[in-house]
Amino acid sequence: MLEALDFQFMRYALVAAVFTGLAAPAIGTFLVQRRLALLGDGLGHVALTGVALGLLTNVAPTITAVVVAALGAVLIELLRMNGRTSADVALAMLFYGGIAGGVLLTNLAGESANSLNAFLFGAITTVDAADLWLVGALGVVVIVLSLGLSPQLFAVCQDEEHAKVSGVPVRAYSILIAVLAAVTITVAMRTVGLLLVSALMVVPVAASQQLTRSFRTTHLAAMLIGLFAAVGGLFTSYEIDTAPGPTIVMIALVVFGLASLAAAVLARTRSRRHRVHST
Amino acid sequence: MSTTPLHVRGLTVALDGRPVLRQVDLDVSAGEFVTLLGANGSGKSTLVRAAVGLVPASAGTVELFGTPLDRFRDRQRLGYVPQRSRAVAGVPATMHEVVMSGRLARRRFFGWRTKDDVAAVEAAIARVGLSDRTRSSVSEMSGGQQQRALIARALASEAELLIMDEPTAGVDHDNQESLADLLAGLVRDGTSVLLVAHELGPLRPLIDRAVVLDDGAVTYDGDVDNIRDAEHVHVHQHSGQPAKPDGFSGNPVGTHHA
Numbered sequence: 001m002l003e004a005l006d007f008q009f010m011r012y013a014l015v016a017a018v019f020t021g022l023a024a025p026a027i028g029t030f031l032v033q034r035r036l037a038l039l040g041d042g043l044g045h046v047a048l049t050g051v052a053l054g055l056l057t058n059v060a061p062t063i064t065a066v067v068v069a070a071l072g073a074v075l076i077e078l079l080r081m082n083g084r085t086s087a088d089v090a091l092a093m094l095f096y097g098g099i100a101g102g103v104l105l106t107n108l109a110g111e112s113a114n115s116l117n118a119f120l121f122g123a124i125t126t127v128d129a130a131d132l133w134l135v136g137a138l139g140v141v142v143i144v145l146s147l148g149l150s151p152q153l154f155a156v157c158q159d160e161e162h163a164k165v166s167g168v169p170v171r172a173y174s175i176l177i178a179v180l181a182a183v184t185i186t187v188a189m190r191t192v193g194l195l196l197v198s199a200l201m202v203v204p205v206a207a208s209q210q211l212t213r214s215f216r217t218t219h220l221a222a223m224l225i226g227l228f229a230a231v232g233g234l235f236t237s238y239e240i241d242t243a244p245g246p247t248i249v250m251i252a253l254v255v256f257g258l259a260s261l262a263a264a265v266l267a268r269t270r271s272r273r274h275r276v277h278s279t
Numbered sequence: 280m281s282t283t284p285l286h287v288r289g290l291t292v293a294l295d296g297r298p299v300l301r302q303v304d305l306d307v308s309a310g311e312f313v314t315l316l317g318a319n320g321s322g323k324s325t326l327v328r329a330a331v332g333l334v335p336a337s338a339g340t341v342e343l344f345g346t347p348l349d350r351f352r353d354r355q356r357l358g359y360v361p362q363r364s365r366a367v368a369g370v371p372a373t374m375h376e377v378v379m380s381g382r383l384a385r386r387r388f389f390g391w392r393t394k395d396d397v398a399a400v401e402a403a404i405a406r407v408g409l410s411d412r413t414r415s416s417v418s419e420m421s422g423g424q425q426q427r428a429l430i431a432r433a434l435a436s437e438a439e440l441l442i443m444d445e446p447t448a449g450v451d452h453d454n455q456e457s458l459a460d461l462l463a464g465l466v467r468d469g470t471s472v473l474l475v476a477h478e479l480g481p482l483r484p485l486i487d488r489a490v491v492l493d494d495g496a497v498t499y500d501g502d503v504d505n506i507r508d509a510e511h512v513h514v515h516q517h518s519g520q521p522a523k524p525d526g527f528s529g530n531p532v533g534t535h536h537a
Contacts, residue, residue: 032370148389152383152386152387154372155383158377159368161361162381164333165354165359166380167383168387169387209370212371213371213373214372214375215371215372215373215376219370
């Protein structure tokens, strides 16, 4: 398996997978806590328009994707805050607008929608050195801010109104969470792909909370599960010759399945022990 | 300028163009326990939400500790317990973590917890009698326990003014008794309390003053003794009667503060 690393593209892809695996659940935990699990999905669609804009203007798609997704993130938070549009309708518009804009701009760039496949489902061979620097830098920003500001972001996502009364800048931090999610999507674009990136933000969190009681443990365990799924999925996809994105997501889902099973077994033994004790 | 914990004058609030509060005056003095009564839809919740800045006022002023609300920065002096708030979000959290978020008024922008924070959180949890559940996930706690956890969160900042929106709603009599004990201790220590309630129950002996709202206006502001039974306030309003409680003989509104 390790001979895969003889290839430079695999070494690049491994670095990208490490950052993706850690960053996606780091910010995803807050989205799940806020019950905005689908936000990442909506922003992934918007990032597609950004990619297409890059193809059209000959700018690196990673850069245009991060800019467009971040703008989309700010827009959706402003819509949500002003209460003019309900969150799910705003998300729906992001989904459709993002896909339509992406395909439309790609066509205008003289390419067929097929050229978007690498961005939609991940394509590790496309990671180059310039991309890697950007992915690494953005990944570090997401991880450092998600962990460093976790007391404040926790309060905002746990009870927005109480945080506001406490004087926490709820509006600024809500926008920050959405923008960090948008940045994560760009980080994950090469490995997991835009259509499945949201899974890596949500599934590791869902898996870890099967077995945890505290927020902090959930957060850190989710990052470890994300790391395992991203790196494991990368090597598996190399071995069995599949697209990396779906492979990574399937591994995360398997971990979720095992965690749910373990939680069920634990609950059962606990209640049985309880029964024995009480008789 | 006064340094009264809460000083509200001429507060008018409209939600979606519909007037909810009209020219409301309300004071809570240092160490005073004030209860806000009225039927559903009378504007009680809107009044406290406007007082803490969650609902914008269309006219009038709110001052907290002598500072206008929009310039009020000493947020740790204010403890807020929202109405029917669930302590549970989409990710598990221990009660310790939830109560710890009450300390954020002291580090609003960034910063991790300090030893002082941990000590204050543990004291607040002990105060509401949940020390044995500190590391429990809030989702495993009963409704009454979650309510007490949220009160601990409000206390964790070492607040001088506690604003509670219907903390007794849906709480059984035993839990109401322990809430009364808790509040009695706080009042003894000099905390000012504004409490929105439907019925007074075991809290009655603690209350210094009652304010009754009806249809967004204050209809009574005075001694709680004149309110024979808070549930009568409720009944009368449902039958379309004025909000005056039975046996009403308090000061007519407008002269009380003169």
